[in-house]
Each structure stands twice: as structure tokens, then as C-alpha cells.
Amino acid sequence: MRDFRRFERCTRRGEHGDGLSGGGMRGGGGSGRVFGHGGLRFVLLQLIADKPSHGYELIKAIEERLGGSYSPSPGTVYPTLTLLEELGYLSVDEADAGGRKRYSITEAGQGFLAENRVTADAMLARMNGGVDGAGPRGGRPxxxxxxxxxxxxxxxxxxxxxxxxxxxxxxxxxxxxxxxxxxxxx
CATH class of the missing domain: 1.10.287 (Helix Hairpins)
Incomplete structure (x- = not known):
């Protein structure tokens, strides 16, 4: 629980943001948050639990699930991944030839995800519905x-x-x- 409070303090101070970064949706639209305060960490943990991935792959997976209406910035994703690693929720496999780190979920990360299943599921459901319903299943062509x-x-x-x-x-x-x-x- 102490680690979670540390995460919350960091996000309030802006050290490790995990909602929309400046600029909102690609294409100049919107300024709202896709996941809400702290929500991206649950999405990242779940995506990594499903399949160990590089940061770029995670960005593309989120963009794809949102039907291209939003792509989180590297300046949002990578600090969140680093923090999740520092908290012991993720581990990093050896970097590949291009220097990219591949993240895997740890036992502690699985536990954190399980303890917060309702929130994680809500974030995934929101992502599957798109930004304001704009996703592939959200009804806005x-x-x-x-x-x-x-x-x-x-x-x-x-x-x-x-x-x-x-x-x-x-x-x-x-x-x-x-x-x-x-x-x-x-």
C-alpha cells in the first residue's frame, strides 16, 4: 500500500503523468483525459500481463484499441512504465539490438492488478468504447x-x-x- 501512495503523490506532482499529455487527441481535438487520473497504469499492466511488450508496442496497442482516435505520447507512457518497474510491478527483459526494453509483469504486478480488478476492467472498457465513444465499438464512424x-x-x-x-x-x-x-x- 505504501508504494501505491508514493505513486499517487508522484502523479499529483506531475512527476509521472499517466493521463493525456498536452495536446489531447491526435488531430487537434479534445483536451479531456482518456483514462482519468492514474488509469493508464492499469491499462499498461493489463496489456503487459496479456503479452510482454516494448513501450512502442504498448502505445500502438492503445491507439489501435481506440480506433486511431488517440495515441498516448511516449512522454506519458515511458515514465509510467519506469515507475511501475520501480514499484516492482514490471520487470525489464534484456534490451534488444535497438536498445528497446521489453516489459513483463511480475508477481507483485499481478497481485496489484488483481486487487484493482474493478478499476482495471473499467479502464479497459472505457478504452474499448473509445474516447467519448469514438472507438471501434463506440458508434462514431x-x-x-x-x-x-x-x-x-x-x-x-x-x-x-x-x-x-x-x-x-x-x-x-x-x-x-x-x-x-x-x-x-x-
Whole structure:
């Protein structure tokens, strides 16, 4: 239990973050947290329990499970892996020729995962549902999410240029209102 409290103190101080890192979802969207405070450690432990992996493989596995809507940054994943190793929950196999470490779960890690099964399962379920339901089983088709991101980018780009005149502001609002009305009819 003492080790867990150490982890919580570190994450509160920002030494080992494990939610979204700056920038949110890839493609410029969102600023919310995918896993919530401390949730990534449970996902990483479970993924490693399922199959010992390199950090890069873990990043790609999370991105794949979220249907490409989010990819955790190396600056988020690697410090969390290091901390889990320091806590005795992971062990590192010899680095391969490329210097990559392969992580395996330890008995202590299996115990920690078992003690926190409800939380770990909730994090995995959230991941399988995607970011705000955007994952492969979440019901938001990728082409729709791409179009939403394109619209947001176009709006940001136009609004970052010179200020809109009153006529331009009315036209801008009319385009958005018309799109909203059309979407309601689908």
C-alpha cells in the first residue's frame, strides 16, 4: 500500500503523468483525459500481463484499441512504465539490438492488478468504447470524426486570421446553422 501512495503523490506532482499529455487527441481535438487520473497504469499492466511488450508496442496497442482516435505520447507512457518497474510491478527483459526494453509483469504486478480488478476492467472498457465513444465499438464512424476535425480546423484557421466583418460573421454563423439543421434531418 505504501508504494501505491508514493505513486499517487508522484502523479499529483506531475512527476509521472499517466493521463493525456498536452495536446489531447491526435488531430487537434479534445483536451479531456482518456483514462482519468492514474488509469493508464492499469491499462499498461493489463496489456503487459496479456503479452510482454516494448513501450512502442504498448502505445500502438492503445491507439489501435481506440480506433486511431488517440495515441498516448511516449512522454506519458515511458515514465509510467519506469515507475511501475520501480514499484516492482514490471520487470525489464534484456534490451534488444535497438536498445528497446521489453516489459513483463511480475508477481507483485499481478497481485496489484488483481486487487484493482474493478478499476482495471473499467479502464479497459472505457478504452474499448473509445474516447467519448469514438472507438471501434463506440458508434462514431471514423469518417464522421475526420469530418468533425476538419470542420474544427477550418473554423480555427479562419478565426485566427483578420477579424470578421459583421457581414462575414453573419455568413459564418449561417453556414454553421445550416449544417446543424441538415445534420438534425439525417
Amino acid at each position: 471514423p469518417q464522421v470524426m475526420r469530418a468533425v476535425e476538419n470542420l474544427k480546423l477550418a473554423m480555427r484557421m479562419r478565426l485566427s486570421r483578420e477579424p470578421l466583418t459583421p457581414a462575414q460573421a453573419s455568413a459564418f454563423a449561417a453556414v454553421l446553422d445550416a449544417a446543424a439543421q441538415q445534420l438534425e434531418q439525417i
